[in-house]
Amino acid sequence: MFKKTSLQDWETLVQKQLKTEDIYTILSEDNLENLSVKPYYDSVKSSLANLPKVEESTHLVSSYHESAEENVFAFLLNNNVEDLTEKVIFVNDANLSEHISLDENNRYFSLVDIFSDNEKGKINVQLGKELLSKNFERNLCVDISLHQNAGASMIQQLSIGLAKAKELTEIFGAEIINKIIFKVSLGSNYFFEISKIRALKLLFNQFSKEFGLDETPFIFAETTFRNKSKNDPENNLIRSTLELSAAMIGGADAVFSNDYKMENSDSVSEEISFKQQIVLAYESIINVFNDAGNGSYYVEDLTQQLAEKSWKLFREMEEKGGYCELLKIGTIQTEINEQAMKEQNWVEEGKTKIIGVNLYPKLEKVKSSEEMYAGNEIKAVRLAEMFE
Structure with missing residues (x-):
């Protein structure tokens, strides 16, 4: 049995080491989300229930290459590929969604966003109807990866995600809630990004309850371009490995690693980028855990702060007319x-x-x-x- 260290015990020890009573001024750091982050956690205000994934284990998604057909089980398709069987396929192009040959032995998900985010709020309703007519497991994508890459805060990303989902329900009805897939990008702030994924689960579940449902969001997470550089591209590998790890621990249902090279990318750099996922999954098996962040006081606190602030911003957006x-x-x-x-x-x-x-x-x-x-x-x- 270990003796429990109280907050007072910790404060007394740190005061001695820092030779000051004002330890919180020294230990506190600003963050871009304006969240309250404590240097030490010995409890959490209220524990969260386990936040499940939709999928049993996180899909490791690769760009399609013929040479990868045998060993890769999930592909991101930008071109039509025939004769694939027993694969999970993420369709990434609106034109492809019209012509793709569906095989009953595959599972299909659409990553096509029908919002035109820079065309004065236009929504391609006809494309949405066409996607919903397809035999996909998830037909409508809410893409907030663009907003992350554009520099939006996590709170802005989450509230925009909910606001876009709300627009979809107003057009197509609440019955499409379980047909939505979220596409998110993850940056370098490791524990914050874990908490962002978890907060999205909380928020979407709360959103679905407004319609008498109890849904868990399907989350497709990819590495960001925002923090990547042309110089020393190997540094990008370290960044993207942390991002993939945060996505898996946070509970994403599928992960995809963009090419770590910003210039002169090729099939080798694409393969290396994908194999980061393989190393994480097979060396640490973090892709199979169900809500690995649950029980961490720090992550639990960040998750709740992000969820509360994002829900508040979402409500404010709705009061002003919506996304x-x-x-x-x-x-x-x-x-x-x-x-x-x-x-x-x-x-x-x-x-x-x-x-x-x-x-x-x-x-x-x-x-x-x-x-x-x-x-x-x-x-x-x-x-x-x-x-x-």
Whole structure:
């Protein structure tokens, strides 16, 4: 039996080591989400129930290559491929969804987003109807990966995800809630990203209860481009490995690793990127755990803070007319741009460190934030572009 260390015991020890009574000023750090993060956790306000996945184990998704057919079980398709059997297939192109040959031995999911995020809130309703007519397990994608790559905060990403799901229910009815798949991108803030996935589960479940349902979201998670650089691409491998790990531990149903090379990518770099998932899954088996973050005071607290703040922002968006209406008047674009500029300034000032870009070695700035971002547009911008 180990003696329980109380918060007072911990504070007394740290005060002695830091030679000050004001330890929280020294140990506290700002974060871009404005979440309250304590240096030490000995409890959590309220424990969460286990947050399950839809799938029994996380799918490890690869871009399609003929040579991978035998050993890979989940593919991301941008072109029609025939004669695939016993595969999980994620359709990534609207034109492909019209012509793909469905095989009853495969499972099909659509990653086609019918929202035009930069065309004044337009929704391709006809495409949505066509997708719903397909024999896919999940037909309608809510893509918030663009918003992450554009610099949106996690709270903005989650609230936008709910707001887009709400728009879909208003058009197609509540019966499509279990036909929705979320596509998310994950960045470098490891424990925050684990908590973001878990918060999405909480939020969507709460959202579904508004319609008398009890649904778990299907989450397709991919590595971000936001923190990647052209210089020293091997550093991108380290970043994406952490992102994939966060996705699996957070409970994503499928993961995909974008090519770690920003330039001169080829079949070898694509294969290496995919095999990161293999190493994580087969060396640590984190793709099979059901809510591995459950019981961690830190992760539980972050999850609840993200969920509460995101639900509040979602409600505010709905009161102002919803996602599409706020796109039409430019509110979403402006708010994401403000957050993205703040994150970019942190990189410029060195508060956010990117190895090989603004740390070891420190590159010279060649672009200003104003040159990189457009306040009236949601567009993907890499933080390292300032130095490239």
